[in-house]
Amino acid sequence: QFPFGRRLPCDIYWHGVSFHDNNIFSGQVNKFPGMMETVRKITLSRAMRIMQDLFPLEYNFYPRSWILPEELPLFVAEVRTMKDNNPSWKPTFIVKPDGGCQGDGIYLIKDPSDIRLTGSIQSRPAVVQEYICKPLLVDKLKFDIRLYVLLKSLEPLEIYIAKDGLSRFCTEPYQEPTLKNLHQVFMHLTNYSLNIHSGNFIHSDSVNTGSKRTFSSILCRLSSRGADVKKLWSDIISLVIKTIIALTPELKVYYQSDIPAGKPGPTCFQILGFDILLMKNLKPMLLEVNANPSMRIEHEQELSPGVFENVPSPVDEEVKVAVIRDTLRLVDPQKKKRKDAHSELFPKPTPRVIVCCRCQNSEQAPEASEELPDAAPGAEAALPSLCLKQVFPKYAKQFSYLRLVDRVAALFIRFLGVKGTTKLGPTGFRTFIRNCKLSNSNFSMAAVDILYIDITRRWNSMGIDHKESGMCLQAFVEAFFCLAQKKYKSLPLHEQVASLIELCECRLAALHGKRLLWTAT
Numbered sequence: 001q002f003p004f005g006r007r008l009p010c011d012i013y014w015h016g017v018s019f020h021d022n023n024i025f026s027g028q029v030n031k032f033p034g035m036m037e038t039v040r041k042i043t044l045s046r047a048m049r050i051m052q053d054l055f056p057l058e059y060n061f062y063p064r065s066w067i068l069p070e071e072l073p074l075f076v077a078e079v080r081t082m083k084d085n086n087p088s089w090k091p092t093f094i095v096k097p098d099g100g101c102q103g104d105g106i107y108l109i110k111d112p113s114d115i116r117l118t119g120s121i122q123s124r125p126a127v128v129q130e131y132i133c134k135p136l137l138v139d140k141l142k143f144d145i146r147l148y149v150l151l152k153s154l155e156p157l158e159i160y161i162a163k164d165g166l167s168r169f170c171t172e173p174y175q176e177p178t179l180k181n182l183h184q185v186f187m188h189l190t191n192y193s194l195n196i197h198s199g200n201f202i203h204s205d206s207v208n209t210g211s212k213r214t215f216s217s218i219l220c221r222l223s224s225r226g227a228d229v230k231k232l233w234s235d236i237i238s239l240v241i242k243t244i245i246a247l248t249p250e251l252k253v254y255y256q257s258d259i260p261a262g263k264p265g266p267t268c269f270q271i272l273g274f275d276i277l278l279m280k281n282l283k284p285m286l287l288e289v290n291a292n293p294s295m296r297i298e299h300e301q302e303l304s305p306g307v308f309e310n311v312p313s314p315v316d317e318e319v320k321v322a323v324i325r326d327t328l329r330l331v332d333p334q335k336k337k338r339k340d341a342h343s344e345l346f347p348k349p350t351p352r353v354i355v356c357c358r359c360q361n362s363e364q365a366p367e368a369s370e371e372l373p374d375a376a377p378g379a380e381a382a383l384p385s386l387c388l389k390q391v392f393p394k395y396a397k398q399f400s401y402l403r404l405v406d407r408v409a410a411l412f413i414r415f416l417g418v419k420g421t422t423k424l425g426p427t428g429f430r431t432f433i434r435n436c437k438l439s440n441s442n443f444s445m446a447a448v449d450i451l452y453i454d455i456t457r458r459w460n461s462m463g464i465d466h467k468e469s470g471m472c473l474q475a476f477v478e479a480f481f482c483l484a485q486k487k488y489k490s491l492p493l494h495e496q497v498a499s500l501i502e503l504c505e506c507r508l509a510a511l512h513g514k515r516l517l518w519t520a521t
């Protein structure tokens, strides 16, 4: 809301699609810069691959993926080797166009040679992924889970997970993929937008039946069958935290570019939609992350041919209203003011704006905002308990060892130089090598330049971002891994990388100390 027009700054900016307004200098925006780009299928797969290279066991919740067209030869070769090693392995793969959504353009294949290389795929990059053939079934149907996650802050990292989510069901009984049923989307794809068009779709009027149900209703059912639901939740929490740890390095690069440190700017938060598939053995697998999950609490109903009306969807309402309400409660700017005022022992009765989302339809909707007196504790007490539970920093200790790429990104950002860029120039790369004292008689500055040119050229030829020239973060990470492998030959990759990070941080700290001394004298 802009109660006094756009001239006055607001506490919270609620954007529909992305962070795009560079004229906001204070308050909070509900989107992070670069989030849309970071969670695209290809970028997400790349980020997960880096983490899988470093920590293969910890990141085995993401299906093995290859990027098309550039990794087609690698895909073909790896599948051939795996088949040679295990002749009884009869895999299925799922091909998903980059930037697609709602199941658009997705198809299943049994063999790499079935990839459709004509027409659209060449102009439209895609991810090909191992298909999870043995999902958990309920009522003989495949389903996936949409969980809502609030990334409340990037630095320091703060993550909240909604206690309930949605389970979206297929509308044809599931069978393991065969050449005959590969094309049956209502059997294999759980997308609501696809299954709604099947004659079998059942709109739920309660939360535990129909083609869209609450996740808690599934958990109840699993628990009554004796499943270890506590362990399942703990696995899901790990999956969410590890995924966000994989995304933060890239997000930080975008953040410093759009909101440079030291200049006035807003802070950001964002509600993300995690799509998770449960395997038969209850292992959760990540399918994708949505930067713009639908918050609709109605669905369309065809009254007579061609005549539609919007009707409330109790399941969506149950889950989504709580997510938005709690997000606003958690980012509530008045809360901080109240806390400060309280701690100063001068309680300040400030009016607060409550955004009301619990409206059935626009005619019955109450005023978009209600001015309520700030009876702070009472007002909070009148609301249901929070559905968003903090998982980070709560469980930070268990996961801190995974945050290696974050530290590589911090080195990258330090050498970006001119604020507002996301790519490192050759001079920045040379300064990084020189300041960290990484060149020597075996690794000359000429070799440094060759490394920079080779890696940068290859990444830029993949044509993801032509807006800027130079070395992107993933290219820098590749170069960094290369240097780490060279320097610490016999260690496992994550130890090589950790050792090089420590060396760089140490040398930069010493240099900084020296500079401080020079300026002091």
Ligand code: ADP
Binding pocket: 063, 094, 096, 100, 101, 102, 103, 104, 106, 129, 130, 131, 132, 133, 144, 188, 189, 190, 191, 275, 277, 287, 288
């Ligand atoms: P979109 O963004 O187009 O919805 P998704 O990655 O979510 O793409 O995939 C669409 C659907 O395909 C998922 O909801 C899920 O039912 C199915 N699916 C996707 N990847 C896999 C996989 N690796 N194994 C099994 N099913 C999958």
